Amino acid sequence: MSKSINRREFLKRGSALLAAGSLPLSLVEVAFGQNSPENFTFAYVSDSHITHVKGKDFVRNWDRGLIHAIAETNLLDPRPDFVFYGGDIAQLGKREEIDHGLEILSGLRGDVHYVMGEHDYYLDLGDYWRKQLGPDHYSFDNKGVHFVVLNSVLTYDDWVNRWGGPMERMLQMARLDNPQGSPFMVGEAQREWLRKDLDKVDKKTPVVVLSHSPLQKIYKCWNFWTDDAEQVQALLKPFDKVSVLYGHVHQIQYNQIGNISFNSAMATAWPWPYPSSYKQAASYLPKLTVEMNRADPFFERDATGWQFINVHTGNVDAHYLLPDNQNRVVAYDRKAGHPVDTKFQPAENRIPPQTHY
Ligand SMILES: [Fe+2]
Ligand SMILES: [Fe+2]
Secondary structure, X not given: OOOOXXXXXXXXXXXXXXXXXXXXXXXXXXXXXOOOOOOEEEEEEOOOOEOEEEOOEEOHHHHHHXXXXXXXXXXXXXXXXXXXXXXXXXXXXXXXXXXXXXHHHOXXXXXXXXXXXXXXXOOOOOHHHXXXXXXXXXXXXXXXXXXXXXXXXXXXXXXXXXXXOHHHHHHHHHOXXXXXXXXXXXXXXXXXXXHHHHHOOOOOOOEEEEEOOOOXXXXXXXXXXXXXXHHHHHHHOOOOOEEEXXXXXXXXOEEEEOOEEEEEOOOOOOOOOOOOOOOOOOOOOOOXXXXXXXXXXXXXXXXXXXXXXXXXXXXXXXXXXXXXXXXXXXXXXXXXXXXXXXXXXXXXXXXXXXXXX
C-alpha cells in the first residue's frame, strides 16, 4: 500500500469500486504498521473452472466470472504488487481449458503466481500445467514477507493408478461427494522441500502459504481436507506470524490453529454450500474451532468478493465484499483467540446453514 493512502481510504475506494461493479476477487493487504513504506497489497483470484464444451465452445458463465475478476483487478488502486491465482483454472484438466483460462488470465496487468488445483492436475498429473506455468511448488520474498506456494492436491499412488485411464481418474476426483475419492496431501518430498526452504527464513519473518486445499482438516467427505495437514502445520509452527490462504472450498472459511491463521478465497465460478453440518460426519475433527455461516448459498455470485489480511499482527482481518449481498468482515478477536465473523458470529445472529430454503 502506498504511503499516501491509509487503510480507511483504501477500503472506501474499494467500496466505491464495488458500487461501480462487483468484485469477484480477493485483495489482500499485507501491512507492517501505519505509514510503513513496506506495506503492499496483492490480489487473489481463484477457482474459475473453465469448462470446454466442444470445438471452440466453453461454458460462458465460468468464462464471465474470470473475465470480470480480471477487469476489476486491473482497476485496483493502489495497484497490487502481484496477483495469486489459487487453482482450478480448468474443470477437467484439458489443454483446451488450461489454454483458454490462461488466455483470459493473460489480460491481467502485472505478475501472476499460480497454485495447482486438483481440476488442473488429475488428467495428466499436472504435466501440461507445469509446462505452461513452471514448478507447482516454489517460494519468493516480497518486501519482507516470505511467500510459499505448495501443491497440496497430491494423493496416494495406489489411488492414482487404480483407474482405467486419465479421464476416468479426473472425473473421479472432480466429484465433490465421491465415496471413491481420496484425500489430498502435500506429500513427503514437498514437505522436505518446505522444511529446507523455511530453514533459511528468520522466524520473525511473516510467512504466507498458498495452497489449493485447506492445510487443515475440515470435512473429509467433500475433500475439504489435507491428509498431512498436521505435518505441514508443524513446519510452520516456529514462526511468529503465519497465514495460510487457500481456494478449493468456494466459500468463506476461517480458522485459527496455534500460530496459524487460515482464510479461504471465494471462487469466480460458483459457490459450494456449506455441508448441512460440519459436525455430522464421523470424519469431523474438532479442529475448526469457529462456527461459520454464509450469506446465500443459492446465489451463485455470492462466492465472489475480496478481502484484506493484515499479517503484521499475525492475525487475519479479512474484508469480503459480496456483490449484491451483504459484505462480510471476518476479523481476529483477541479476546476469543480466533477469527470471528463480525455480523454472524454471535449465536443470536447465526443462520443455521442450509435451513432457509
Ligand atoms: Fe474449485
Ligand atoms: Fe479444487
